[in-house]
Amino acid sequence: MGRLDLILPLLRERGALALEYLNGADVQFSDMFERIMRHSFGYADPLGASLVLWACDACGGDTRSALPLAASVECFQRFCALHDELQLPPTVLPEPKTTSSIWGLAQTLNAGDAFHAMCLELLGRDAVHGDERTLDAGIMVANAVLLGVERRDRLVRSARGHRRRRMRVAHDGTQVVTLSLSLRVGARMAEASPELSGSLERAGRLLGIVVQLASQARGKSSPLAQRYARKAVELVERSPLRAPYQSEFREIAYGLAAGN
Secondary structure (H helix, E strand, C coil): CCCHHHCCHHHHHHHHHHHHHHHCCCCCCCHHHHHHHHHHHHCCCCHHHHHHHHHHHHCCCCHHHHHHHHHHHHHHHHHHHHHHHHHCCHHHCCCCCCHHHHHCHHHHHHHHHHHHHHHHHHHHHHCCCCCHHHHHHHHHHHHHHHHHHHHHHHHHHCCCCHHHHHHHHHHHCHHHHHHHHHHHHHHHHCCCCHHHHHHHHHHHHHHHHHHHHHHHHCCCCCHHHHHHHHHHHHHHHCCCCCHHHHHHHHHHHHHHHCCC
């Protein structure tokens, strides 16, 4: 489950941990939803989940304690991606064969809602009960759902111009919400300072724009993606993050800008 070959080498091991956790989750779905979920994971990579664990580690936390949160963020990512299929035109979707083209609109909508339910179940059942960090992270995920819906509404109502729509997707797309959430959740689980958490959250937002722009370039060089990657790196370099992890972030940002 999941395209680990799409993950940067720096994040691959963390992505494998998140997917192993999801594979072991005791969540029961119908055969139809199970097939849709497997298909959804088949063309995706666990970038958001990997970044939750990376941020937790970078801020000095225990990544094992963040695994339920990483898995929850991955389900949130899939929830958003399936709803994107239903609302955004094919020209701004990176996947060559969408779930809705195979199973139809109604089943895709149901599967997206199933991912949302799974996201919340993992938070409520598997996360450490009584831990204020987990409660905060759960609220972050819930707020991200609301933000994602709001931004998707703006995308649907945005101008029809090809270039303007692509830029709107780059700034308001699913990856922007998800990667911002990922770094913020990982930092919170490590009890990072507000200054560091804020810097990583803003850097995650820029990383999301990088991923959206690189995806739109479809394998070609994107100077605009490189520019946003540089902004993200400069932001992290001004933060109190430890130097070795600043170097790792630089590798992540420019790797994503190159479409890796």
